[in-house]
Amino acid sequence: MIGxxxxxxxVLVESLEANGLGPEKGLRxxxxxxxxxxxxxxxxxxxxLIMHNGAVALIVxxxxxxxxxxxxxxxxGDPSDPYISIRRNILYNDE
Numbered sequence: 001m002i003g004x005x006x007x008x009x010x011v012l013v014e015s016l017e018a019n020g021l022g023p024e025k026g027l028r029x030x031x032x033x034x035x036x037x038x039x040x041x042x043x044x045x046x047x048x049l050i051m052h053n054g055a056v057a058l059i060v061x062x063x064x065x066x067x068x069x070x071x072x073x074x075x076x077g078d079p080s081d082p083y084i085s086i087r088r089n090i091l092y093n094d095e
Contacts, residue, residue, distance in 0.1 A: 001048070001065065001070055002029070002048065002050070002058075002060050002065050002068060002070075002071055002072070002073060003050065003071075003072045003073070004050055004052075004057060004058055004072065004073050005072050005073065005074045005075070007074065007075050008072075008073045008074050008075045008084065009050070009052050009057050009058075011075045011082060012026075012027050012038075012052075012057050012058060013052050013053070013055060013057050015027070016040075016055065016057075019040070021040065024042060024043075024056065025040055025041070025042055025056065026040075026041065026042075026043065026049070026055070026056030026057060026058060026059045027039065027040060027041070027057070027058055027059065028040075028041035028047075028058075028059040028060070028061075029058055029059065029060045029064065029073065030061075030064060031064060031067070031068075036073070036084050036085070036086055038084065041059055042059075043056060043059045046061055046062050046063070047059050047060065047061055047062065048060045048061075048062055048065055058073065068086060069088065070088065071086045071087060071088050072086075072087045073085070073086060073087075074086075074087055
């Protein structure tokens with residue numbers, strides 16, 4: 001399962017609010033090659049939704065979630081040029 005760090009959920013929700021999007025819209029996590037990308041989208045039946053204060057913060061297709069595995073989405077970089085990163089959740093490490 002994919003989760004969001006506290007910083008990531010704050011940045012994502014603030015970004016959605018700044019764009020005037022309603023609570024039914026969210027940012028969809030996709031992969032372009034091995035790089036995570038986000039785009040504004042609506043959710044469907046095959047999606048895992050990560051909610052925050054009643055709004056959709058992140059939408060992840062269950063196939064993409066299975067490909068990524070157990071991980072947290074985080075925000076890194078300079079505040080003027082942030083980027084998202086995927087951090088494997090060590091609590092689910094099989095070793």
